[in-house]
Structure formats: C-alpha cells, structure tokens
Amino acid sequence: MMIRRHAIAFAAALAVLFATAPAPAQEKVRVLATFSILGDFVKNVGGDRVEVSTLVGPNSDAHVYSPAPADAKRVAAAKVVITNGLGFEGWMARLVKASGTKASPVVATKGIKPRKQQDAHGHAGHSHDSTDPHAWQSVANAKIYVANILAALIAADPAGKAAYEANAKAYLAKLDALDKDVREAVAAIPKDRRRIITSHDAFGYFQAAYGIEFIAPQGVSTESEPSAQDVARIIRQIKQQKIPAVFLENVTDPRLIQRIAAETGARVGGQLYSDALTDEKGAAPTYIDMIRHNVKQLAAALGTS
C-alpha cells in the first residue's frame, strides 16, 4: 500500500514538473565564421536560432592569422562554416583539412565580381595581379554576403526558413539605408578632396562604389611589408597631389602612417576600420557601425579645406 501511494505521489510530482517546465530550448545551429564582419552578418540573419562564433576576433588581422590547435575542433563542431574567400583566409584550407569536417565551408562572396589589384610596386616586369578580398567595403556587396548566408542557414536548418527570411529582409532594408547615407556623405565632400592614404589597400571596393580614392603603400594583404620605394612613391604623391589626410587602420601597425604624415605634413585623419570590427565597447561593434564610423571620419577630414 505504502509503495503504491508513493508511486502515485511520485507520478503526480512528475506531472506537475513537466507541466510547469518550459519547453526544451530548441538546439541552436552552431555557425563558425572566419572573422568578425562575417560573424555580424550571420548574427543578423540567424537571429536567436543560431549560435555564432568567429575564428579571428575583433581588431585582429585575418590576413596573417595562425590557427590554434583548438580551432580545428571548433571547425569540426560547427554545423555551418562561413568564409570570405577571394584569398582572404589563406590559412583556412589547411585548417578545414585538419578538422576532418565533412561540411564544405560556405563562401560568402560567391557571385561578387572580384576586384583585381595590380601590385603597387610598379617596376617593369615585376608587377602581378592579386585578387582584392575586401569586398565587404561596398554595401551593395554586403547584400550579396547576406543572400549567401541566408541560403546557407536555410540549407542547414530548413525549419528556420521563414525566420531567416524575415531577419534578412529587415537587415537588407537597413543596408539600403546605409548605402544611401554613404552616397550622401560622399557627395558633400568636394570632388578634388576625395583622396586619402591608408596603410593597406583595403578600400578598393569602397572606392569603386562611392568614389573616394584610397592610396596605400601596402598591397591588398598585410602579409608583406611595403618597400622603401613604395613608401617614397607615396610620399611624393601626397606632396604632388596635396592629399589632405592619411588614416590609420585598426588592424595594421600605425607607425608607417605616422611616419608618412610627419614627412609630408598631411594630417592624420583618424582611424578607419578595414578588416575587423571592434569589441562591444569600441566605435564599430557591428558592420553598420563600422561603415558609419569610417564615412564620418572621411567626411570630417576631407569635408572642409
């Protein structure tokens, strides 16, 4: 009798427990993005159905990243792996191989027309074309990243299709507004002042989309140092063309730009965010913040003589 009564009480307690416990949380889709800007795109499309992490964190340079052994485990554990492609993450193929993952990484720049940059060296017989990976610097391209990420998330989690589509739609509308604001800000800068210097050639897509010319002593990657001739050429160009401002970047060594500023009298216009976001406390914790910050800096340095 006692046992039976206990059993009934226990069953009743269980019933109460299950009735009041929240529905089991839906397991989030684990997405690994190679760097912070991609991670932000994934967050915006994935919303609360995904858990996003990045290999290369805020204010870090993905060109020269060297993966840690733990990164292979993170790649293996992710359901979706998102890369920029266009040669940005030269270390990624080896990492994917080491991880043993069967999922092939999604290339977020698929469908974007790559910009070819001829190396700045300029000595005859020595120049070669490199692909510019910084496609995100044009907001129109960012919309293609979003479309590719949307397709990848739906493929990995078909039940989330409607949610992902709604998130993407809302985010794309914000990107459209951003693109319009960038155009308006650039239009307000006098045409003959739309020219600046940065450390590495990260703004070619921005230049093509919005018409500010960026000149850099270092090429489309930060892997190699600029030569003395490259730096001397830039210094001559700044003086001849009266280029008003030089800019630092959050992922490159500031000393080169500081030296160029000192030798030419060009003013340091501030810091641009090229290849990485900042952390939450910084000026550019999201892609939209990053573009707005950069444009504000450019407008302030170039807007008035």
Ligand SMILES: [Zn+2]
């Ligand atoms: Zn770069």
